[in-house]
Amino acid sequence: MASVDRSLVANLPMFAGLAPAEQDELLQEARSIRYPKGSAVFDQGTEADRFYLLLHGHLRVEKITPQGQQSVVRYVSAGELFGVAQAMNLTHYPATAVAAVDSIALAWPSSSWNRLIVKFPSLASSALQTVGSRLQDTQARVMEISNEQVEQRVAHALLRLAKQAGRKVDAGVEIDFPISRQDVAEMTGTTLHTVSRILSAWEQQGLVEGGRQRIVLRDAHRLLGLAEGEEAAQTRKPAP
Amino acid sequence: MASVDRSLVANLPMFAGLAPAEQDELLQEARSIRYPKGSAVFDQGTEADRFYLLLHGHLRVEKITPQGQQSVVRYVSAGELFGVAQAMNLTHYPATAVAAVDSIALAWPSSSWNRLIVKFPSLASSALQTVGSRLQDTQARVMEISNEQVEQRVAHALLRLAKQAGRKVDAGVEIDFPISRQDVAEMTGTTLHTVSRILSAWEQQGLVEGGRQRIVLRDAHRLLGLAEGEEAAQTRKPAP
DNA sequence: TGCCAATGTTGCGCCAGCGCAATTTTCGCA
């Protein structure tokens, strides 16, 4: 089993309230596992035998219906708890987690969950906050899909991705992992084709810069305007 | 302060693991409050100073964007925890809860939350499960809105309402609180007009029975078929 | 009991965005 140094995790909220000795104790029960890009950490429908903390990398969490329709539920960044199905009393994972880039995660056995939260109440609090903020995000998404035009939803999605996993580059802010037009479509409830058209139009206007599995936000401010419902500059005809 | 009898709540999951004396102790910190139909238990954006357990009735939880677009987030039934914003580290309520019928709820001060979960770990577990199952529901909704036709989404919504708050009547299963076409529209991300048209068509076919603020499911089985993607009987033309 | 506001119904026209398809570009890998 790989040993994990306390310093890697000590400043995460989940470990914040614990004494160093307690941190070590919690870490001793965990395994550190490496997931190459493209590999699954767990699969939807399989038994939820572990819960995880992402140490490094990015995961794409996706869900598929019995009819085969797939959606991207969210992306996980380093420092986040995930796969806490046991905490919500689920016996099986409700979604699949795939490494978007080479990633490393700590894994605890689900069977330890109930014992651990008694010993480390901050773990329960962390989980509650994690799940709570996911609920907020998901509800925000429902409102976006319900009430907004596709263009606004794509703008919102990109801004959220940039906030969560943006990396400053010369041209602006780049989303720090490979993401396809298809992925964006599955996040916003639209199609690959529509996303491609929108990004092309935005590239014309200098709002974004595209590439294969690559998106750079060049003008987050104007993008925010679009997300809030302002009319795009060149995509609409002027008033007659 | 109204005193609450232990027997009202003893069989709820939240109280299941507690000794009678502990149940009383927890109850002593709560107030029982009556909310007449149409009144708000709390309003979106106000300080989250309490959390609640619904003892009797039904609440409609709604969320409104700065732009004024409103959605129905969910309905709360008796026995459910709600308003646990504090547990998710929110200082303000993210939505409004309105009594759909005359309702009664227990209210605890949010400030007691952190102390109570240390004393009663089952409270944290309950909250985690409550929030977790809401997250599952909300994610299911995202997938429905993303991937399904409006007719399927309305069918799903009605089935879910009937499951959660259905009352058996002669004609089938009636949703146990007043609900308007507008409410259904706001649950499914569509418009009042479209919902009205769909319900009218279904009524023709004997699938449902409508009325002012009233919906009865007469044929849940065929409705499930619609929700799963089968073609409606009379609403589509036969193949040429 | 009668009025009024809330709720629900329905016809009509339009358009955002989907579905399909053909083509191009790019990267991973042998």
Add this chain to the structure above:
DNA sequence: TGCGAAAATTGCGCTGGCGCAACATTGGCA
């Protein structure tokens, strides 16, 4: 270095369901 598959682009036609509008119905309340 070259090949094959994955990703992306773009044109075209169609349609589900939205927006508008006019009207009907119903229940609560004075």
